[in-house]
Amino acid sequence: AQSVTQLGSHVSVSEGALVLLRCNYSSSVPPYLFWYVQYPNQGLQLLLKYTTGATLVKGINGFEAEFKKSETSFHLTKPSAHMSDAAEYFCAVSDRRNTPLVFGKGTRLSVIA
Amino acid sequence: KAGVTQTPRYLIKTRGQQVTLSCSPISGHRSVSWYQQTPGQGLQFLFEYFSETQRNKGNFPGRFSGRQFSNSRSEMNVSTLELGDSALYLCASLNTGGGEAFFGQGTRLTVV
Numbered sequence: 001a002q003s004v005t006q007l008g009s010h011v012s013v014s015e016g017a018l019v020l021l022r023c024n025y026s027s028s029v030p031p032y033l034f035w036y037v038q039y040p041n042q043g044l045q046l047l048l049k050y051t052t053g054a055t056l057v058k059g060i061n062g063f064e065a066e067f068k069k070s071e072t073s074f075h076l077t078k079p080s081a082h083m084s085d086a087a088e089y090f091c092a093v094s095d096r097r098n099t100p101l102v103f104g105k106g107t108r109l110s111v112i113a
Numbered sequence: 114k115a116g117v118t119q120t121p122r123y124l125i126k127t128r129g130q131q132v133t134l135s136c137s138p139i140s141g142h143r144s145v146s147w148y149q150q151t152p153g154q155g156l157q158f159l160f161e162y163f164s165e166t167q168r169n170k171g172n173f174p175g176r177f178s179g180r181q182f183s184n185s186r187s188e189m190n191v192s193t194l195e196l197g198d199s200a201l202y203l204c205a206s207l208n209t210g211g212g213e214a215f216f217g218q219g220t221r222l223t224v225v
Binding site: 032034036041042043044045046049051090092094096098099100101102103104105106 | 117119146155156158161163168169171201203205209211212213214215216217218219221
C-alpha cells in the first residue's frame with residue numbers, strides 16, 4: 001500500500017526566503033507523484049506532477065520538485081517566497097493502477113513580511 | 114474547458130437529516146472521486162466512480178453513498194447526518210491518462 005509523509009505540519013518563512021516542503025512516499029511500484037495547493041475554503045489546485053522522465057519537475061507559480069528514488073522523496077521548493085504563497089500544500093502518490101490518490105496530511109505554509 | 118463544478122457550495126443541515134451533493138466532472142473525464150476533509154483527519158477518500166460503477170471505496174459507514182450517471186455527473190448522499198459529518202466535501206475528476214486529479218471548489222457541510 002502506498003503512503004505519504006509530509007514532515008512538518010506548519011512551515012514559516014520570510015518573504016523572499018527559500019521555501020522547502022518535504023514529502024516522502026512509500027510505494028511498491030514506480031509512483032506518480034503530485035503536489036497540490038489549497039487556499040482557505042477552496043478545492044485543491046495541482047501545482048506539479050511527476051510521472052516519468054526528468055526527475056526535476058517545474059510547476060506553476062515558480063514551484064519545482066525533485067523526484068529522488070533512492071531517498072523516496074519528492075520535496076517541493078521555491079527560491080523566493082511571496083505573501084501569496086501562504087496556503088496549505090499536499091503531497092500525493094498514485095500507484096498508476098486506478099487506485100485512489102493517497103494524500104499526505106498537508107503542510108501549512110506561512111509567509112512573514 | 115470548464116473545470117469541476119460542485120453544488121451547492123455551502124449547506125447547513127440538522128442532525129438526522131440527509132443531504133445530497135452534486136459534482137460535474139471535466140468534460141471527457143469518466144472517473145469521479147469524493148473526499149472528506151476535516152481539520153483533524155485531513156483528506157479522506159470516500160469512493161470513486163468510473164463509467165457509472167463504483168471502482169474504489171474508502172472506509173466510511175454505509176450512511177455515505179454515491180452514484181454516477183451516464184453523463185459522468187456524480188452525486189453523493191449522506192443519510193442520518195451526525196455532527197461529525199461536518200466537513201468540506203471535495204469532488205475530483207481524474208485524468209486517467211496522466212493520473213492527476215482535478216478538484217472542485219468543494220461543498221462545505223455544517224451539521225447542527
